[in-house]
Amino acid sequence: MSDPLSPSPEICQHIAQYLSDQGYCILESAMPKSITDMLYQRITTMRKEDFFQAGIGRKNNFQVDQQYRTDHIHWLHQDQASEAAYLAWMESLRLGLNQALFMGLFDYEAHFSHYAKSDFYKRHLDAFKGNTNRILTTLFYLNPQWDKQDGGELLMYENDKSQIPLHTIMPNMGTLVIFLSDQFPHEVLAAQQDRYSIAGWFRVKATGGVLDPAY
Ligand code: OGA
Numbered sequence: 001m002s003d004p005l006s007p008s009p010e011i012c013q014h015i016a017q018y019l020s021d022q023g024y025c026i027l028e029s030a031m032p033k034s035i036t037d038m039l040y041q042r043i044t045t046m047r048k049e050d051f052f053q054a055g056i057g058r059k060n061n062f063q064v065d066q067q068y069r070t071d072h073i074h075w076l077h078q079d080q081a082s083e084a085a086y087l088a089w090m091e092s093l094r095l096g097l098n099q100a101l102f103m104g105l106f107d108y109e110a111h112f113s114h115y116a117k118s119d120f121y122k123r124h125l126d127a128f129k130g131n132t133n134r135i136l137t138t139l140f141y142l143n144p145q146w147d148k149q150d151g152g153e154l155l156m157y158e159n160d161k162s163q164i165p166l167h168t169i170m171p172n173m174g175t176l177v178i179f180l181s182d183q184f185p186h187e188v189l190a191a192q193q194d195r196y197s198i199a200g201w202f203r204v205k206a207t208g209g210v211l212d213p214a215y
């Protein structure tokens, strides 16, 4: 029997199928409720000081640009129980996807995001073609009550040129979105109340000269 706190082989297979057919997958309750609840508890009780202003670029190139994004983030670590549970679930998914698709995914990194009222993230790609080690983006939502008037939708576009979103996704508790990082531009519309998510990336090993566009 498979560990109930890991994705079942069926879920891995389902995600793999969608990724190979269309490059993305949207699931409404893939993660066990126990993990989702723990993460919600965690993100809503962390102190303000535990989050920092998200930026663009890494290390020496790090820049905060509030024209572009205004959320605050906290990287997930193994030493906190709910964060470790999430990372473990994603680790099983990584192995499952490698088995199904031979993607050579090497590791995973993720952070909580808090969008306070009026916060947004303008249209962007998480990776630039041929110049990244970020292969797959995951977005997981932690908002138990979200209505149309709360804004904060994730708009996902088919490619660089498309102006009409392929999907408009409400950040509802338990929704998981996975897509090829260099293929799908996306944006977060201004939220009208506190909005919580976890953004993560499955990566391949860096092969030198790698530049990730964000954080
Ligand atoms: C990101 C991102 C979207 C969201 O952090 O790169 O696109 O819904 N986040 O939190």
Ligand code: MN
Pocket: 124, 125, 126, 186
């Ligand atoms: Mn993004």
